[in-house]
Amino acid sequence: MHDFLKRLPKAELHLHIEGSLEPELMFTLAERNGIELPYASVEEARAAYDFTDLQSFLDVYFQGMSVLRTAEDFHDLAMDYFRRASGEGVVHVEMHFDPQAHLARGVGLSVVMEGLDLARRHAERELGLSSALIMAFLRDRPAEEAMSVLEMAAPYWEMLDAVGLDSAEHGNPPARFREVYERARRLGIPRVAHAGEEGPADYIREALDLLDVCRIDHGVRCLEDPALVSRLRDEGIVLTVCPLSNVRLKVVERLADHPLPRLLDAGLKLTLNSDDPAYFGGGMLANFEACHHAFGWDEAVFRRLAANAIEAAFISDERRVALR
Numbered sequence: 001m002h003d004f005l006k007r008l009p010k011a012e013l014h015l016h017i018e019g020s021l022e023p024e025l026m027f028t029l030a031e032r033n034g035i036e037l038p039y040a041s042v043e044e045a046r047a048a049y050d051f052t053d054l055q056s057f058l059d060v061y062f063q064g065m066s067v068l069r070t071a072e073d074f075h076d077l078a079m080d081y082f083r084r085a086s087g088e089g090v091v092h093v094e095m096h097f098d099p100q101a102h103l104a105r106g107v108g109l110s111v112v113m114e115g116l117d118l119a120r121r122h123a124e125r126e127l128g129l130s131s132a133l134i135m136a137f138l139r140d141r142p143a144e145e146a147m148s149v150l151e152m153a154a155p156y157w158e159m160l161d162a163v164g165l166d167s168a169e170h171g172n173p174p175a176r177f178r179e180v181y182e183r184a185r186r187l188g189i190p191r192v193a194h195a196g197e198e199g200p201a202d203y204i205r206e207a208l209d210l211l212d213v214c215r216i217d218h219g220v221r222c223l224e225d226p227a228l229v230s231r232l233r234d235e236g237i238v239l240t241v242c243p244l245s246n247v248r249l250k251v252v253e254r255l256a257d258h259p260l261p262r263l264l265d266a267g268l269k270l271t272l273n274s275d276d277p278a279y280f281g282g283g284m285l286a287n288f289e290a291c292h293h294a295f296g297w298d299e300a301v302f303r304r305l306a307a308n309a310i311e312a313a314f315i316s317d318e319r320r321v322a323l324r
């Protein structure tokens, strides 16, 4: 099964590029930029990745990205991940990035965009790996700030495959971002949003109704609302599920308790993703293998999940055919 899962051409639709920062690179960049880390060693950093919920992770995640200062840093971050992912049989990566988290540290949008764009082209050339870019808004920051970031991104609108919504979900409903998403819609930029990870099923409904998203990131709590499950199935809305993330952030106690088999039985269009691979115990292959061990799925199930991702990816029809 390991060889099959590794060879299976996989598209990743839910990855935070800042969450792909492995401790080794974190230390390299800290030294390069003269930044002090709160960890004495790579091992100590890894040991600190012990989370109780989403917020406890976000604190560590925002701290970790403080080493990213220059376009070269963002290039190296993304290339480091692309190389690893490619080695696991990943052929396409859609990466969220958090401009507000960088702007707050005095790192301009142009720095982030230049570095990520360079890495994307580099990966295409060197690895034959395609990618897409999802500019995410931090939902625990004011909607006005998100709107100003969207306007600030005007020179890069053409480069954005979608906008997204991430960070602390509790108490930050999609409704707050209605106008920002309406603006993105009028600009012709596709939309996705995290919903129903820690937050209630209602947030998934809101993301569909008020933000007009084409995919839901996570969405696992939809099972609490049977009418919503029917709607997701009937409308063919893709959920980008992140199994190891859900375990590490205690959305579920153990992978064996994960709702994935029930979501599959409900006829939903699911994809498997790594979310923040450096923090949650592995990339795409680790997530696929963990599901094999927990649920005993056969090759046909994994083929279907991989096909769902290629089907829902922000790629040209030409590229889609090439990946099928």
Ligand code: HPA
Residues within 6 Å of the ligand: 016, 019, 054, 061, 166, 167, 168, 194, 197, 245, 275, 276
């Ligand atoms: N959930 C919400 N926001 C995030 C995550 C996540 O898992 N990772 C990075 N930002």
Ligand code: ZN
Residues within 6 Å of the ligand: 014, 016, 166, 194, 217, 275
């Ligand atoms: Zn996520």
